Amino acid sequence: MISQHKLFFAWNEDKEMDYLQKMARKGYIFHHTNFFNYYFEEKEPESINYAADFKGFDKMPEEEYLQLFEDAGWTMVCRYGAWYYFKNMDMDALLYNDYHSVQNKYKKLLLFLLIVGLPLYYQLFIFLPRMSNEALTGFLFGFRLFVYFIVILHFSATLKIFKLYLKFSKNIHE
Amino acid sequence: MKQNLFSPITESMYYILLSLSEPLHGYGIIKKVEEMSQGRLKLAPGTLYGALTxxxxxxxxxxxxxxxxxxxxxxxxxxxxxxxxxxxxxKRLEELLRNGKKVYYD
Known part of the structure; x- marks a missing residue:
């Protein structure tokens, strides 16, 4: 098992999938991922089609969801949070067959970001202003910087995904 | 014609609803839709999953x-x-087709 450090975000998923495909063609077969680390098994080089899906908070149970993908030729490689990584030996296979449903996926992602973002913005707008003056050094200052950093990251992620969402609504599909 | 706020629906949704005149599971829907559309429409699992939910x-x-x-x-x-x-x-699709033909094929 080898691992590589890589930074990919939800808005450049295509790049992430290209990376996994390229690795597979070199004989490094994607095994799992956690926090910007990708783990590979060394095997025979292969052409593998990878795709990631965001399940979100839907009520459909995981077993039924995975069975549906499996029946359609997509085997789960691993799960990371609410993201599911699938592989398919058919290089032309798609996870979504219309823009309408791709857009729906990003809608779920936005909803998720909104919900996890609420405590973050609570910190920024309510908690942090209240503890002003007294805490400009030490741990609390570090904490403050950390919150700012996460807020910026969250805000730009939300913005990028919102842009993607808009991009997919600009088609004239019914 | 009666109003329905769900209308218009996507092609995938239309075919999924149409296929469910009999009980089917997800993969059964994929196969039936492929058969009805003579191989043209291959529902992908992400789309089908979203539509079913x-x-x-x-x-x-x-x-x-x-x-x-x-x-x-x-x-x-x-x-x-x-x-x-x-x-x-x-009925709506019939109207679209009728008007389209009137303009371009009559």
Whole structure:
């Protein structure tokens, strides 16, 4: 098992999938991922089609969801949070067959970001202003910087995904 | 014509509703739609999954049990409001086709 450090975000998923495909063609077969680390098994080089899906908070149970993908030729490689990584030996296979449903996926992602973002913005707008003056050094200052950093990251992620969402609504599909 | 706020629906949604005149599980829907459209429309699992969740939340389809061979495959069927919707869609699509033909083929 080898691992590589890589930074990919939800808005450049295509790049992430290209990376996994390229690795597979070199004989490094994607095994799992956690926090910007990708783990590979060394095997025979292969052409593998990878795709990631965001399940979100839907009520459909995981077993039924995975069975549906499996029946359609997509085997789960691993799960990371609410993201599911699938592989398919058919290089032309798609996870979504219309823009309408791709857009729906990003809608779920936005909803998720909104919900996890609420405590973050609570910190920024309510908690942090209240503890002003007294805490400009030490741990609390570090904490403050950390919150700012996460807020910026969250805000730009939300913005990028919102842009993607808009991009997919600009088609004239019914 | 009666108004239905779900209309218009996407092509994938239309074919999913149409296929569920009999109880089917997800993969059964994929195969039936492929057959009905003579191989043109291959539903992808992400699209189908989203559509099933959406249709079920809006009570246009209902789960009617599981596949006896594999309980992880749930069976769905269209509801009365689903039938209403698809009938309205059929009339609407007929109108689109009629007007299109009038302009370009008559």
């Amino acid at each position: 959406n249709l079920e939340n809006n009570k246009l389809i209902i789960s009617v049990g599981v596949d006896p061979e594999n309980i992880r495959r749930k069976l769905y069927k269209i509801t009365d409001s689903g039938v209403d919707l698809i009938q309205i869609e059929i």
